Amino acid sequence: MFSYYLKLAARSLGRTPAVSALMVLAIGLGIGVCMTMLSVYALMSGDPIPHKSDRLYAVQLDSWDPNQPAFEPDEPPRQLTWRDSMALAERTPPGVPFAAMAGVGLTFEVRDARDVRPEIVSGRATTADFFSLFDVPFLYGAGWDRLADADAAHVVVLSRELNDKLFGGEDSTGRSVEAGGQVLRVVGVIDDWSPTPRFYDLNSGVFDQTEDAFMPLAVFDRHREDWGINGSINCWEPPPAEGLFASECVFTQFWVELPDEAARRDYQAFLDAYVQEQKRLGRFQRPLNNRLSDVNDWLEINEVVADDNRVLLGLSFMFLGVCLLNMVGLLLAKFLGRAGDVGVRRALGASRAEVFKQHLTEVGLLGAAGGVAGLALAWGGLAGIRALYEDYERVAHLNLELVLVALGLAVVAGLAAGIYPAWRICRIAPAVYLKTQ
Secondary structure (H helix, E strand, C coil): CCHHHHHHHHHHHHHHHHHHHHHHHHHHHHHHHHHCCCCCCCCCCCCCCCCCCEEEEEECCCCCCCCCEEEEECCCCCCEEEEEEEEHHHHHHCCEEEEEEEEEEEEEECCCCCCCCCCEEEEECCCHHHHHHHHEEEEEEECCHHHHHHCCCEEEEEEEHHHHHHHHCCCCCCEEECCEEEEEEEEEECCCCCCCCCCCCCCCCCCCCCCEEEEHHHHHHHHHCCCCCCCECCCCCCCCCCCHHHCCCCEEEEEEEEECCCHHHHHHHHHHHHHHHHHCCCCCCCCCCEEEHHHHHHHHHHCCCCCCHHHHHHHHHHHHHHHHHHHHHHHHHHHHCHHHHHHHHHHHCCCCHHHHHHHHHHHHHHHHHHHHHHHHHHHHHHHHHHHHHHHHHCCCCCCCCHHHHHHHHHHHHHHEEEHHHHHHHCCHHHHHHHHCC
């Protein structure tokens, strides 16, 4: 019976092409606007590492100005000082995976490859657990171990993209690159890895690509005068004569993995004890205010999804509602315009339920067509967003899941708009129209 109703729906839409096109356009506009905003919102607010986001914690220590908080009303800074990150890396209890890190800017080149140009690289100096902590996949080789951290081994892990540029995509493990005047041995090449948002460092681009090179933090410490910091630096007082690395300026990040609430409490106590010790040395003059925030709390604290995005998402669904109201009027006019045909069908024995199903099938077909049109409009809208906002390049796109959501939403929205018109047409009295036939 459903196939018969589809044939009737196709014939009905063909008899009134202008009205049908208007209804498809109404749904398409509403779906296009909704999916443009929903796509951006969904990818911005998604959990970037769902299987362990409740076990990964960003560390905050309140080393800020004693006269005012880093963020109102009483929020600590969202990064750590160099000395605090290095101290936590040294003192974190055994068995607790951690990653201390800072962004680094370098130029990479391969001396024995004349046809390969030097590459300006966004890098990350970090500790050995970074790769296991954040489940970084490897194409070749692996990361370094904690012994390499302790020895400040001159090793590096490359991204797949940088490996393609420098070594033509070959397995480059064991080969050497020169970075910032130092020779580094390649120990691994990362496979495609791009968490969205880039939650482990939200300070220099929430939706930026992951770095192209990773090297031990101890190596960066040894050559920090020659290598540049690539990231956000915030200070509440001028750096001392000893320089930025001895200052209260914050520009490093620190993450730990804690398997349960007991481990979280123990690490919180460890942080508080460290800060109390520093207080006795004259630092940390603000009240005790150290934080451990899991991934989703961290995204909320950093306002990855701004209130403006939520408002725009709500407005887009309101616009879809307006489009559906217009569609209800068009459907009423179309269905009631063929009331005579329906009256004859009812007189020949068709039940109200069958008439209702027939008209809902037609509305569902309209919704599906509107969904296809909406996807085309959403694709154009997202292309416009990518052109206008460079930071949204990685979140302004459609994936298979969102395509299915768009089509499902279009059909459901069409059916919702068609319920009342279909109910009205199936409630007509056949006798009134038979007298006029």
